[in-house]
Amino acid sequence: MNLKIAVLAGDGIGPEVILQAKKVLYAVGSVYNHEFVFEDALMGAVAIDKTGNPLPEQTLNLCLNTDAVLFGAIGDPKYDNNPDAKVRPEQGLLRLRKELGLFANIRPIKPYKSLLDASPLKREYIEGTDFTIFRELTGGVYFGEKKLNEAGTLASDLCEYSEEEIARIAHLAFKSAQNRRNKVTLVDKANVLETSRLWRKVVKNVSAAYPDVALDFLFVDNAAMQIILNPKQFDVILTENLFGDILSDEASVITGSIGLLASASLGKTNALFEPIHGSYPQAAGKNIANPIASILSAALLLEHFGLFEEAKNVYEGVKKSIEYQVVTIDLNPGSTFGTNEVGEFVSNFI
Amino acid sequence: MNLKIAVLAGDGIGPEVILQAKKVLYAVGSVYNHEFVFEDALMGAVAIDKTGNPLPEQTLNLCLNTDAVLFGAIGDPKYDNNPDAKVRPEQGLLRLRKELGLFANIRPIKPYKSLLDASPLKREYIEGTDFTIFRELTGGVYFGEKKLNEAGTLASDLCEYSEEEIARIAHLAFKSAQNRRNKVTLVDKANVLETSRLWRKVVKNVSAAYPDVALDFLFVDNAAMQIILNPKQFDVILTENLFGDILSDEASVITGSIGLLASASLGKTNALFEPIHGSYPQAAGKNIANPIASILSAALLLEHFGLFEEAKNVYEGVKKSIEYQVVTIDLNPGSTFGTNEVGEFVSNFI
Ligand SMILES: CC(C)[C@H](C(=O)O)[C@@H](O)C(=O)O
Ligand SMILES: CC(C)[C@H](C(=O)O)[C@@H](O)C(=O)O
Numbered sequence: 199m200n201l202k203i204a205v206l207a208g209d210g211i212g213p214e215v216i217l218q219a220k221k222v223l224y225a226v227g228s229v230y231n232h233e234f235v236f237e238d239a240l241m242g243a244v245a246i247d248k249t250g251n252p253l254p255e256q257t258l259n260l261c262l263n264t265d266a267v268l269f270g271a272i273g274d275p276k277y278d279n280n281p282d283a284k285v286r287p288e289q290g291l292l293r294l295r296k297e298l299g300l301f302a303n304i305r306p307i308k309p310y311k312s313l314l315d316a317s318p319l320k321r322e323y324i325e326g327t328d329f330t331i332f333r334e335l336t337g338g339v340y341f342g343e344k345k346l347n348e349a350g351t352l353a354s355d356l357c358e359y360s361e362e363e364i365a366r367i368a369h370l371a372f373k374s375a376q377n378r379r380n381k382v383t384l385v386d387k388a389n390v391l392e393t394s395r396l397w398r399k400v401v402k403n404v405s406a407a408y409p410d411v412a413l414d415f416l417f418v419d420n421a422a423m424q425i426i427l428n429p430k431q432f433d434v435i436l437t438e439n440l441f442g443d444i445l446s447d448e449a450s451v452i453t454g455s456i457g458l459l460a461s462a463s464l465g466k467t468n469a470l471f472e473p474i475h476g477s478y479p480q481a482a483g484k485n486i487a488n489p490i491a492s493i494l495s496a497a498l499l500l501e502h503f504g505l506f507e508e509a510k511n512v513y514e515g516v517k518k519s520i521e522y523q524v525v526t527i528d529l530n531p532g533s534t535f536g537t538n539e540v541g542e543f544v545s546n547f548i
Numbered sequence: 549m550n551l552k553i554a555v556l557a558g559d560g561i562g563p564e565v566i567l568q569a570k571k572v573l574y575a576v577g578s579v580y581n582h583e584f585v586f587e588d589a590l591m592g593a594v595a596i597d598k599t600g601n602p603l604p605e606q607t608l609n610l611c612l613n614t615d616a617v618l619f620g621a622i623g624d625p626k627y628d629n630n631p632d633a634k635v636r637p638e639q640g641l642l643r644l645r646k647e648l649g650l651f652a653n654i655r656p657i658k659p660y661k662s663l664l665d666a667s668p669l670k671r672e673y674i675e676g677t678d679f680t681i682f683r684e685l686t687g688g689v690y691f692g693e694k695k696l697n698e699a700g701t702l703a704s705d706l707c708e709y710s711e712e713e714i715a716r717i718a719h720l721a722f723k724s725a726q727n728r729r730n731k732v733t734l735v736d737k738a739n740v741l742e743t744s745r746l747w748r749k750v751v752k753n754v755s756a757a758y759p760d761v762a763l764d765f766l767f768v769d770n771a772a773m774q775i776i777l778n779p780k781q782f783d784v785i786l787t788e789n790l791f792g793d794i795l796s797d798e799a800s801v802i803t804g805s806i807g808l809l810a811s812a813s814l815g816k817t818n819a820l821f822e823p824i825h826g827s828y829p830q831a832a833g834k835n836i837a838n839p840i841a842s843i844l845s846a847a848l849l850l851e852h853f854g855l856f857e858e859a860k861n862v863y864e865g866v867k868k869s870i871e872y873q874v875v876t877i878d879l880n881p882g883s884t885f886g887t888n889e890v891g892e893f894v895s896n897f898i
Contacts, residue, residue: 273739278738278739279765288739288740319668339740350711351711352709352710352746353708353709353742354706354709355706357689359702359704360701361701389636389638390690391705392703396702419796422772427668440737441794443769448776451773
């Protein structure tokens, strides 16, 4: 198979971890005889520094015309603490999600057996956990109108959802549940929010087409608690953009490290693969960032193109690296292995 | 001391747990020679059933003219799953918060020594945790304009914050930190939301008046993770309405049960005390609901009026009930004690 892959390494640890994902994909390509062509492009703080624009047109055009996008991380503290900054790194990612129509962000949560003791949660609470979060990615408060009055004393963000935006991701969630344990949990705040009530209505309607899938509802505050108290109860969690952002970071604690979690962002015609972790600037350039989330994002990319055996091989390599403790310090504080060594291990395994 | 206390038992388990809080306050009154006069009033689903209004004017007037309000719980599934319901129980609570100007909701998180093993989190992660969440309670997306188009296909909620709304709770948070470990963590999503950027700006400005208090910032997704990974890092968490709702339910897992967590909602002139748990309708009427959150809410009420020794006695009684395992099944699945027995134990202790 020939694949043209746009690579947006981004900020902070992005470049280091993406490098390992590329290594692994090269290994897969040479073992299985695929041609993966990578094209690097700028996005995020690094793009602002070089072009003034967090998503240069060139990058956007490239992403619109490739088979898939592999993305690293975004964000730089120098923008976070400057409320007056007009241009921010995150705008690049948000605009890219929107322009590529990546409405569904899929985040699998399943701890590795050999890491069951690495979580702050007791083993008996997490053993057997296996759920996937379907996070809506191009709507809600992320994309609604933002306002700040002239005096800078009154700000607002609009959270908006349409029936269509809800229905299309709901269908994906139900279809996924049919291949899993046949349960969808909608997380919302329908006792307070109008948008949540629309979510409930639309998702109920969509569920009629999937009689073999059970649907239940949870308020987001309760969900934030249940994910820790009893994560095994979940199969597919379906939720809006901001709630999905919060709950998936939270759920990472089940796996032992956010450095393990990959995600696929899918649209009608485009697909992007990214770790769920951020740019972790404190770790940048130190060869200590965990590349596994990036490597697993590459595996999700392979699966997306039907390369299941190849993906399985990557999963296997990651599993082995964890079993043999060839891991970064987030998983083993005393480890002498770094970002690069973990990437080497997995690519040599292929 | 003479206190007139409005009692809104509300829905679900509300009446049962409130009864225990009243019992304890009666005991305190008789031992310490205070006169607590309770006036019961309707709010929530029960008020809708009886009057059509989740917050009848009579209730509101009572609350405006008492020294304090003791509140149980609110919510009924028959409204949650009916997106077309025009009147909902929660509207009563939200309107009450607004009318009483209860802008600060204060939620202490500190596990009991004897319950350190009751949490899904490993003991070493939670031992020593002691933080307080300052949740803004009368602004944000809870109170912004809500819209649904005629066709019922497009919904929106507006999240709005003014400088003044942010500054007044920030001052409370910083003052509280001065009596604690001198640290405030602002939780927001400033990389995406305009309101969060205003929070950052205003809170930074406010912090200048408290040079002895350190201020740091955390994105809400990261905060949801850090509360589990390293809860000891927090002293005072300051945040907006919705984030505070989610994070405080989440943080309850540290204590072993949400049935233990009380909160104080304060305004310029009014004060309301409530458990952070919901109406838990599945448990209603079964004598299994944990009354401790309600009893501790009563203790917060006592403290609010300067009755520190009395409050201490209540805390002591609660601590003993936990040590002697006179607890409900959420804390000990095999327990033969119920709501009523726990309330009896604590009030007899006074
Ligand atoms: C960087 C940020 C804008 C982003 C988000 O909030 O979506 C990140 O947290 C994520 O989850 O992908
Ligand atoms: C019942 C509901 C409206 C309420 C809220 O979201 O504020 C509750 O969850 C709480 O935390 O007090």
